[in-house]
Amino acid sequence: MDWSPKIVAFVCxxxxxxxxxxxxxxxxKMDPNVRxxxxxxxxxxxxxxxxxAFERGADGVIVSGCHxxxxxxxxxxxxxxxxxxxxxxxxxxxxxxxxRVTFSWVSASEGNKWQQVVNETTARVKALGAYHPQGKVxxxx
Amino acid sequence: MKSLQxxxxxxxxxxTVKVVIGYEQGPLxxxxxxxxxxxxxxxxxxxxxxxxxxxxxxxxxxxxxxxLGKAAVVVKGCDARAVAGLIREQQITRDSLVIIAVRxxxxxxxxxxxxxxxxxxTSPRCGHCQVREPKLYDHLLGELxxxxxxxxxxxxxxxxxxxMTAAERMEYWNQHLDRCIRCHACREACPxxxxxxxxxxxxxxxxxxxxPTPRANRGWTMMRVMHQAGRCVDCMxxxxxxxxxxxxxxxARYIADSVEQRYGYKATDDxxxxxxxxxxxxxxxxxxxx
Amino acid sequence: xxxxxxxHENLSKLVADLAAAKTRVIAPxxxxxxxxQIDYLPIQKLEEASFGVRLPRRSAxxxxxxxxxxxxxxxxxxxxxxxxxxxxxAKPQVILGPSPCDVAATEIVDKVMNWDYRDxxxxxxxxxxxxxxxxxxxxxxxxxxxxxxxxxxxVRGSDAMLVPVEGxxxxxxxxxxxxxxxxxxxxxxxxxxLNTQAEKAGAEARKKVEANMPxxxxxxxxxxxxxxxxxxxxxxxxxxxxxxACASVCPTCHCFDIVDEHNDxxxxxxxxxxxxxxxxxxxxxxxxxxxxxxxxxxFRQRVEHKFSIYPSRFGEILCTGCGRCSRICPGGMNLAEVxxxxxxxxxxxxxxxxx
Numbered sequence: 001m002d003w004s005p006k007i008v009a010f011v012c013x014x015x016x017x018x019x020x021x022x023x024x025x026x027x028x029k030m031d032p033n034v035r036x037x038x039x040x041x042x043x044x045x046x047x048x049x050x051x052x053a054f055e056r057g058a059d060g061v062i063v064s065g066c067h068x069x070x071x072x073x074x075x076x077x078x079x080x081x082x083x084x085x086x087x088x089x090x091x092x093x094x095x096x097x098x099x100r101v102t103f104s105w106v107s108a109s110e111g112n113k114w115q116q117v118v119n120e121t122t123a124r125v126k127a128l129g130a131y132h133p134q135g136k137v138x139x140x141x
Numbered sequence: 142m143k144s145l146q147x148x149x150x151x152x153x154x155x156x157t158v159k160v161v162i163g164y165e166q167g168p169l170x171x172x173x174x175x176x177x178x179x180x181x182x183x184x185x186x187x188x189x190x191x192x193x194x195x196x197x198x199x200x201x202x203x204x205x206x207x208x209l210g211k212a213a214v215v216v217k218g219c220d221a222r223a224v225a226g227l228i229r230e231q232q233i234t235r236d237s238l239v240i241i242a243v244r245x246x247x248x249x250x251x252x253x254x255x256x257x258x259x260x261x262x263t264s265p266r267c268g269h270c271q272v273r274e275p276k277l278y279d280h281l282l283g284e285l286x287x288x289x290x291x292x293x294x295x296x297x298x299x300x301x302x303x304x305m306t307a308a309e310r311m312e313y314w315n316q317h318l319d320r321c322i323r324c325h326a327c328r329e330a331c332p333x334x335x336x337x338x339x340x341x342x343x344x345x346x347x348x349x350x351x352x353p354t355p356r357a358n359r360g361w362t363m364m365r366v367m368h369q370a371g372r373c374v375d376c377m378x379x380x381x382x383x384x385x386x387x388x389x390x391x392x393a394r395y396i397a398d399s400v401e402q403r404y405g406y407k408a409t410d411d412x413x414x415x416x417x418x419x420x421x422x423x424x425x426x427x428x429x430x431x
Numbered sequence: 432x433x434x435x436x437x438x439h440e441n442l443s444k445l446v447a448d449l450a451a452a453k454t455r456v457i458a459p460x461x462x463x464x465x466x467x468q469i470d471y472l473p474i475q476k477l478e479e480a481s482f483g484v485r486l487p488r489r490s491a492x493x494x495x496x497x498x499x500x501x502x503x504x505x506x507x508x509x510x511x512x513x514x515x516x517x518x519x520x521a522k523p524q525v526i527l528g529p530s531p532c533d534v535a536a537t538e539i540v541d542k543v544m545n546w547d548y549r550d551x552x553x554x555x556x557x558x559x560x561x562x563x564x565x566x567x568x569x570x571x572x573x574x575x576x577x578x579x580x581x582x583x584x585x586v587r588g589s590d591a592m593l594v595p596v597e598g599x600x601x602x603x604x605x606x607x608x609x610x611x612x613x614x615x616x617x618x619x620x621x622x623x624x625l626n627t628q629a630e631k632a633g634a635e636a637r638k639k640v641e642a643n644m645p646x647x648x649x650x651x652x653x654x655x656x657x658x659x660x661x662x663x664x665x666x667x668x669x670x671x672x673x674x675x676a677c678a679s680v681c682p683t684c685h686c687f688d689i690v691d692e693h694n695d696x697x698x699x700x701x702x703x704x705x706x707x708x709x710x711x712x713x714x715x716x717x718x719x720x721x722x723x724x725x726x727x728x729x730f731r732q733r734v735e736h737k738f739s740i741y742p743s744r745f746g747e748i749l750c751t752g753c754g755r756c757s758r759i760c761p762g763g764m765n766l767a768e769v770x771x772x773x774x775x776x777x778x779x780x781x782x783x784x785x786x
Contacts, residue, residue: 047367048340048348055349055360057695068423078421081430082404086370086418088429089399090363093302093392095311103430117431169573172763175669193761197672202711205725206669252763317464322498322705326674329710330761342712351690352499352704382761384676386465386488 005125007034007060008053009118012042012077015066015107022111023118030115031122034062041065043076047087050101060100060125062117067105077105099124100131142187144282145215148241152213153179158239159210162198164191170253173198177209187215187283189258192248194376196223196332199233213239213279217248218272221410222374223332225277228412230372232335235412242278245270247289250381258290265295265390266375277410298388299395314359320385321358323351327389328365330382333372340364366392371400371417374408434626435617438599443477445616446527450475455524457494459487471529482528483568483595486753490682491526491533492540495556498679502552502689502701519551521559525612528565528593531585532576532753536682537562538588542745543685561612564589565600566632570640573754575767577637578644581751584633594629601629640752644767647774652742655735655773663776667769668730670762675707677756677764683737683749686713708732734769 011017017038023030039045042065050061063084071077084103092098102121106113149161153176163185165174171190175198176182195214198206206212216224221242227233247258247267256262268291275281302310325341328334340348341361349364350357373393380390401407403426406417437445449456458480460472469487471494474480504515526534537557544550567576567583576582586592590609593600602617604610678684688706693699706713709730714723723729741749750766757765 048364051360051363051367052348055356068427075421078423078425079418081425081427082418082421083370085403085426085429086396086399087367090366090370090392090396092307093310093395094314094359094363095307095309097307105430120431167763168765168768169757169763173670175666193763198670203726205665205727208725209669253758320464322679324675324679324705324707325710326672326676326679326761329672329674338712350692351688352692352702354499378761382672382674382676384488384680384759386462386468388464 005033005059008058009036009062010045012065014072016064018108019106019110019114023114028115030118041076042080059131062102064104146182149182150179158213161213163215190252192252194220200335215241217245218275221275221277222408225410225412240278241280242275244283244285246286260290263290263292265292317387318358323353326382327379330378434621435602436621437602437617441616446477458527491529500703507697519555521556523559525561530567532751533682534564534588536751539747561590564592566594575644576752577640579748579752583636596625596628652739655739664731665727668727671730672762673709675709678707680755
């Protein structure tokens with residue numbers, strides 16, 4: 001069975017989701033591996049979403065929102081940026097490759113950018129292969 | 142420590158507090174003490190074995206302790222940061238307790254040991270300590286001891302991990318997290334884990350699997366570390382409590398360093414300083430954003 | 432119980448033969464993460480084992496009740512679901528060199544595992560396992576196996592016990608299983624000198640542990656029960672974090688939680704996972720009520736269960752005196768101290784007293 005990456009994208013409603021919609025209506029060609037989860041704001045993204053996505057079988061994760069200064073709720077993405085920075089450092093430290101996770105700002109008019117984010121993330125994750133922690137259940141088992 | 146015993150006696154007999162939470166000699170080594178009777182104040186000690194972070198006992202969820210009444214708590218500089226954290230996050234109010242701070246020259250990693258403080262026996266968190274004289278207190282006791290020896294074990298291990306490839310890091314953490322049995326001792330010993338219901342206990346919706354499997358153990362550990370980001374005071378109680386010897390202190394330190402490098406924030410015993418993930422600057426770094 | 436002699440060479444050969452036959456051999460081994468620590472781990476050669484260094488970090492219970500244990504698998508079908516049970520027979524394994532405290536625990540827990548319901552997974556593993564324990568020389572001030580009716584030379588639960596002597600081991604063969612495992616490796620003739628050496632080693636070991644705590648009388652179970660409401664529980668529970676680390680390392684603690692976990696939309700497993708009565712939510716009801724709402728009740732429960740309730744139900748103390756709980760407790764709780772305090776009350780009149 002050919003493996004195809006499962007990528008989950010947590011995107012904000014006002015910018016990235018609309019930008020993704022624009023990419024769609026513009027018929028831009030994108031890899032079909034991304035499952036989009038729409039949220040009100042990038043600040044709604046609990047780091048647990050990303051952690052759980054990996055726990056549940058995602059091979060890659062995209063988190064995307066409005067450009068700073070353009071947040072629909074004024075300051076949401078500023079808080080989110082700090083949270084994502086620390087999450088990014090933690091994921092790396094624990095051995096999740098940098099290429100599996102993409103943080104981006106995509107505005108409502110940036111259909112092309114969304115296409116780029118999707119295709120480049122998919123290519124990077126494909127190159128890395130499936131994500132499995134490879135641990136054993138109990139060291140003595 | 143005579144000044145400590147005398148102060149405890151005074152606070153208890155005058156009724157200023159109903160309990161003094163400090164350290165005593167137990168059957169095996171130093172352990173937390175709860176003195177309610179002034180006559181027992183002579184049990185209180187303070188020396189290099191007093192490694193536990195007593196701020197954990199201030200958590201209002203510990204009803205059987207809260208029921209004792211107003212408490213005085215003995216803190217080292219690092220513990221005072223946890224007290225400040227609890228005040229900052231409105232778990233306790235400043236006037237609800239009496240803080241007895243003690244000047245500290247470092248502690249042993251193991252409260253059962255009787256060794257002298259050396260680079261090997263001292264807790265890795267003590268090196269270059271900036272709070273040997275705590276600033277959050279109602280009473281400040283003790284002479285200022287010399288600076289603690291620096292135990293490089295942790296910083297060396299972090300440096301080693303930073304040089305590893307992603308696959309090697311994954312293998313390193315697997316080797317440790319395979320032993321995790323989800324007892325959650327790390328959470329219970331942590332002064333900043335005070336949630337009435339931990340996310341890991343929620344079944345509807347279920348965030349992290351309950352079972353000790355590789356994927357869930359990673360999820361649990363990462364979740365707890367993220368919840369501590371900017372809040373952790375690096376007391377290393379999590380690592381000490383873990384019955385499996387998982388080096389959780391590495392994560393505590395690594396994330397604290399990350400927060401410091403990015404936002405200039407260090408755990409502080411000033412409750413007025415806001416937690417770094419609760420504020421922002423418009424010019425925060427975003428090199429990780431593609 | 433008969434004595435045999437097993438040379439070092441033949442023990443080495445036994446391990447090699449078992450490994451070649453793909454029978455899992457578990458022994459105390461220096462851990463990868465910390466050379467000062469010992470864990471029970473699989474070995475391929477005798478040289479990998481480290482006997483008599485220190486008590487392993489974990490007990491041997493995980494070989495009979497794993498930290499996570501799949502009970503059944505399920506699969507959603509169009510009109511319902513299919514359940515696939517898991518096999519209750521296990522592959523043969525040998526546990527070599529466990530301490531007598533860890534071994535006796537298995538027999539003590541057998542009682543509850545065969546009480547109102549026979550736990551087939553537990554007994555499947557018990558039947559598949561041959562336990563060759565070793566005389567314990569690792570005692571410290573925290574253990575008290577002799578006080579609970581066991582000892583560093585107790586063969587309870589073992590199929591055979593090895594007593595280190597010159598040139599090898601005097602083997603106390605206890606069961607037919609033990610005899611069958613060892614018969615091609617042991618010699619029948621054991622010299623008087625070696626027998627004496629073995630006796631002496633056992634007696635010396637016992638003496639060391641006996642110094643830690645006097646034997647607990649049968650009446651203690653009942654007096655502890657009468658002291659259920661004693662205010663001492665409140666004082667003792669103060670420093671307990673309710674972390675459950677004690678239960679996880681305890682050879683006799685066996686409580687578990689059952690969860691269903693889906694792996695994807697259609698497939699899942701039901702597991703049982705180690706749990707502890709010390710955790711805050713252990714007894715939370717669906718209504719939200721918690722009969723053990725504070726650490727006082729929870730801590731009391733642990734001690735009462737081990738030293739009063741289990742004895743009155745099964746005639747066994749649910750503790751083998753290994754001391755692990757007291758060594759690893761981050762809050763400095765000490766079971767020997769607790770038992771000691773309540774024993775000194777045993778002769779006094781029962782005290783009431785609200786919390």
